[in-house]
Amino acid sequence: MATTIKDIARRAGVSAATVSKVLNRKDAFIGEETRNRIWSLARELNYTPNSIARSLVTRRSNVIGIVVPDILNPYFTELVRACDDAARLRGYTTILCNSDGIAENEEAHLSFLAGHGVDGIVLSASDVVPNADLLRGLGIPFVSMDREIPMLDCLAATVDTDCRGGAFQSASYLIGKGHRRIAFLSGSAESSNTRLRLEGFREAHRRAGIAVDPELVRCGEFQHSFGHQATLALLAGTRFSAICCMSDMLALGATVALRESGLRVPDDCAVMGFDNIYLAPLLDRPLSTIDRRIFESGRIAIDALVDFLDGPERQRSAIVLETSVVERKTA
Amino acid sequence: MATTIKDIARRAGVSAATVSKVLNRKDAFIGEETRNRIWSLARELNYTPNSIARSLVTRRSNVIGIVVPDILNPYFTELVRACDDAARLRGYTTILCNSDGIAENEEAHLSFLAGHGVDGIVLSASDVVPNADLLRGLGIPFVSMDREIPMLDCLAATVDTDCRGGAFQSASYLIGKGHRRIAFLSGSAESSNTRLRLEGFREAHRRAGIAVDPELVRCGEFQHSFGHQATLALLAGTRFSAICCMSDMLALGATVALRESGLRVPDDCAVMGFDNIYLAPLLDRPLSTIDRRIFESGRIAIDALVDFLDGPERQRSAIVLETSVVERKTA
DNA sequence: TACTCATAAGTAAACGTTTACCTAAGCTGA
DNA sequence: TCAGCTTAGGTAAACGTTTACTTATGAGTA
Incomplete structure (x- = not known):
C-alpha cells in the first residue's frame, strides 16, 4: 500500500489540504514547523504522488x-x-x-x-x-x-x-555529378508526400534540361524491401547511373540489390538516401543522403x-x- | 468536454451505476430496453471511458x-x-x-x-x-x-x-572456420553480462586447446563507436583473423574500422555479431551473428x-x- | 392474504488529489 | 475597544468511475 497524502496528514496532525499545499509549494501561509514536519514525513514514508488522482482533478x-x-x-x-x-x-x-x-x-x-x-x-x-x-x-x-x-x-x-526541396536537392546533386538517367524510389504514389518529392525531382531535371523517363520512377513504400525489389526490377528493364531514394531504408535496400547484381556503389551506380538516420554514417559504406534534422x-x-x-x-x-x-x- | 457516464445516465433517465454496469457488461439484471438505450446513447455521444477515473477506483x-x-x-x-x-x-x-x-x-x-x-x-x-x-x-x-x-x-x-552459451557458440564457430587468434569485443568489464560471455568465449578456446591472448579481449561498451575504436586499437597493436563481437552494433563498428584500414571482410578478417537485430541481414554485407530471439x-x-x-x-x-x-x- | 423470489434499478461511498472558500486567533492602530 | 488585517490552517466538494448494498415492483406460491 503506497503512502498517500492522508497518511502524512494523520501522522502530522494536520488536514490533507495542508499537506497538499506544502507538497505543491503553495505554502505561503503554512507555518515553518508544520512545513518541515510534512516534508520529513513525506521523505520518511517515501511518498510518491498518485498522478492518477491528481490528473482526475486537475485535468492535466x-x-x-x-x-x-x-x-x-x-x-x-x-x-x-x-x-x-x-x-x-x-x-x-x-x-x-x-x-x-x-x-x-x-x-x-x-x-x-x-x-x-x-x-x-x-x-x-x-x-x-x-x-x-x-x-x-x-x-x-x-x-x-x-x-x-x-x-x-x-x-x-x-x-x-520541405520534401519538395529535399528531393530537388538530391536530384540536383546527382545531376551535378554528371548523372543523366536517375531512378526515383519513393513511398505510396497516392501520398502528398511522394507527390511533392516527385515534383522536386522533376523540377531539378527541368532546370537542367533533362527529360525524366517515367520508366525510372517507382513508387511503393519507404521500406528496405521495396528498395531492394524495385532496384532489381529497374535493373532488369532499363539502365541508369544513379538512384535517388526517398528514404535511407530504400537506399539501403537499393544498395544491397546493386551489390547482389555485381554492381559497385558508387562507381557503377550512385545512391542517394533521404532522412539521414543515425545509421547512415555508420554503415560499411557510409550513405550519402539528404538531412532532414x-x-x-x-x-x-x-x-x-x-x-x-x-x-x-x-x-x-x-x-x-x-x-x-x-x-x-x-x- | 468529453462525454461522461453521467451524461449518458441523465439522457437515459437512469443512474450512473446502471450505465456503468451496462457498459462493462455486468448487465445481467438490466432490462433489454434500458441496455439498448444506453448503448445507443454511448455511441451517439461518442463516449470514451475515462481510464483515469477508472484506474483510481479499480487500482488497475x-x-x-x-x-x-x-x-x-x-x-x-x-x-x-x-x-x-x-x-x-x-x-x-x-x-x-x-x-x-x-x-x-x-x-x-x-x-x-x-x-x-x-x-x-x-x-x-x-x-x-x-x-x-x-x-x-x-x-x-x-x-x-x-x-x-x-x-x-x-x-x-x-x-x-544464455549469453555464456551464445559467446561459446560464436567463438566455436569461428574456431571451426580455422581461426586461431580471435579478438573479443564486449561491453563494460564489470557487468555480469560481459563476464559470462567472456567465460563462454574462453571455454570454446579451452575445448579447442587454444590459449586466449589477453591482448585480444577489449571491454568497453556495446555501442558502435567502441567497436570502431577498439578495432583500430587492436589493428595497431597485434594481429588476429577474426573478431567476436558481443553486439551487432559493435560488429558494425568493427567492420567499418576494418574497411577503413583496407581490410576485407571476411577474407582478411571475419566478424561475428551478437543479437541478430533486424538490420543485420539488410546490410550491404549481411552480418553473421548470434541470434537471441x-x-x-x-x-x-x-x-x-x-x-x-x-x-x-x-x-x-x-x-x-x-x-x-x-x-x-x-x- | 402474506410470504418469498426474481428482476430491475438506485444509493452512496470510495479511490487520492486539488482548491475555493471558510474560520479562528492574534495583532495593529485609531 | 473594536474593525480590519495577517497568518495558519481546516472543510468540503469535485474529478469520473466502480461496486457493495439497498430498494421497489410484480409474479408465483403456500
Whole structure:
C-alpha cells in the first residue's frame, strides 16, 4: 500500500489540504514547523504522488501521446527519442503508439490516448489521413508532422520537412555529378508526400534540361524491401547511373540489390538516401543522403505543442524544416 | 468536454451505476430496453471511458512500463516493439522510458511509473543494478531481463539470454572456420553480462586447446563507436583473423574500422555479431551473428508478467533463452 | 392474504488529489 | 475597544468511475 497524502496528514496532525499545499509549494501561509514536519514525513514514508488522482482533478496529466507508424523504422525511432527528450525537458512524459500505418489502429490509439487523458498528441507521418471528426471530437491539442491534415481548432502546429526541396536537392546533386538517367524510389504514389518529392525531382531535371523517363520512377513504400525489389526490377528493364531514394531504408535496400547484381556503389551506380538516420554514417559504406534534422524536428514539434498547451494565447504555428545534402560515400 | 457516464445516465433517465454496469457488461439484471438505450446513447455521444477515473477506483491501469537504456539502440527498439505488441494482445498498453543507463534516471522513471499506476514493469538490461529498496517499496510486479537482480517478492520473472552459451557458440564457430587468434569485443568489464560471455568465449578456446591472448579481449561498451575504436586499437597493436563481437552494433563498428584500414571482410578478417537485430541481414554485407530471439524474448517477458498479474497464484518464473548462430557473409 | 423470489434499478461511498472558500486567533492602530 | 488585517490552517466538494448494498415492483406460491 503506497503512502498517500492522508497518511502524512494523520501522522502530522494536520488536514490533507495542508499537506497538499506544502507538497505543491503553495505554502505561503503554512507555518515553518508544520512545513518541515510534512516534508520529513513525506521523505520518511517515501511518498510518491498518485498522478492518477491528481490528473482526475486537475485535468492535466503532463503526458503527451506520440503516434507513429512503426518504431522499428529508424527514422521514427529517432523521432520518438527526440520527442521524448524534448518532452522530458519541459516536464512532460510521452506514451508511444505504433499504428503500422493502419487507419483503424490509429483511431484506436487516439481514443486510447484520449481516455488516458494525455494533454496533447503528436501525430507523425503516414499516408493515413486521420478522421477529422474523431480528432475534433477528442478536442485534444495535437501537432501534425509531415502529413496532410484538416484544419481544426485543436491543431496546435504543423511541422513539415520541405520534401519538395529535399528531393530537388538530391536530384540536383546527382545531376551535378554528371548523372543523366536517375531512378526515383519513393513511398505510396497516392501520398502528398511522394507527390511533392516527385515534383522536386522533376523540377531539378527541368532546370537542367533533362527529360525524366517515367520508366525510372517507382513508387511503393519507404521500406528496405521495396528498395531492394524495385532496384532489381529497374535493373532488369532499363539502365541508369544513379538512384535517388526517398528514404535511407530504400537506399539501403537499393544498395544491397546493386551489390547482389555485381554492381559497385558508387562507381557503377550512385545512391542517394533521404532522412539521414543515425545509421547512415555508420554503415560499411557510409550513405550519402539528404538531412532532414530529425532530432530537431522532434524537439520543435514538442516545443510547439507544449507552448500551445502552456501558453494561454494558444497560437497555432506552421513550421517547415529545410533540408541539406550530406555527401558521403555512395554518391 | 468529453462525454461522461453521467451524461449518458441523465439522457437515459437512469443512474450512473446502471450505465456503468451496462457498459462493462455486468448487465445481467438490466432490462433489454434500458441496455439498448444506453448503448445507443454511448455511441451517439461518442463516449470514451475515462481510464483515469477508472484506474483510481479499480487500482488497475492495464498499463505496463518498460524501461530500457536507449531506444535508439536497435536491439532495444526491437525489444520494445515486441513488448508493445505482446502487451496489446493481452489487453495492456505500454509506456516507455529511456534511462541512458544512468541509475538516477532509472530510479526517477521507476517512481514516475509507480505514480502513474502501471500494473507492472519490465526492466531491461543495463549495467545498473536497480536499488532493491526502491523496487520493494514500489511493490509493483516486474520482470527483469538480462540483468542481475536481487530476489524480491514483486519479481514476477527473470528472462535471460544464455549469453555464456551464445559467446561459446560464436567463438566455436569461428574456431571451426580455422581461426586461431580471435579478438573479443564486449561491453563494460564489470557487468555480469560481459563476464559470462567472456567465460563462454574462453571455454570454446579451452575445448579447442587454444590459449586466449589477453591482448585480444577489449571491454568497453556495446555501442558502435567502441567497436570502431577498439578495432583500430587492436589493428595497431597485434594481429588476429577474426573478431567476436558481443553486439551487432559493435560488429558494425568493427567492420567499418576494418574497411577503413583496407581490410576485407571476411577474407582478411571475419566478424561475428551478437543479437541478430533486424538490420543485420539488410546490410550491404549481411552480418553473421548470434541470434537471441529478440522478439520472442519480449513476448515471453510480457506473457510472464501478465500471467503473474492476472493469475491469482502468482508464480514466479525463470526463463532462459537459447541462442543460435546465423551464418551470413561476414564470417 | 402474506410470504418469498426474481428482476430491475438506485444509493452512496470510495479511490487520492486539488482548491475555493471558510474560520479562528492574534495583532495593529485609531 | 473594536474593525480590519495577517497568518495558519481546516472543510468540503469535485474529478469520473466502480461496486457493495439497498430498494421497489410484480409474479408465483403456500
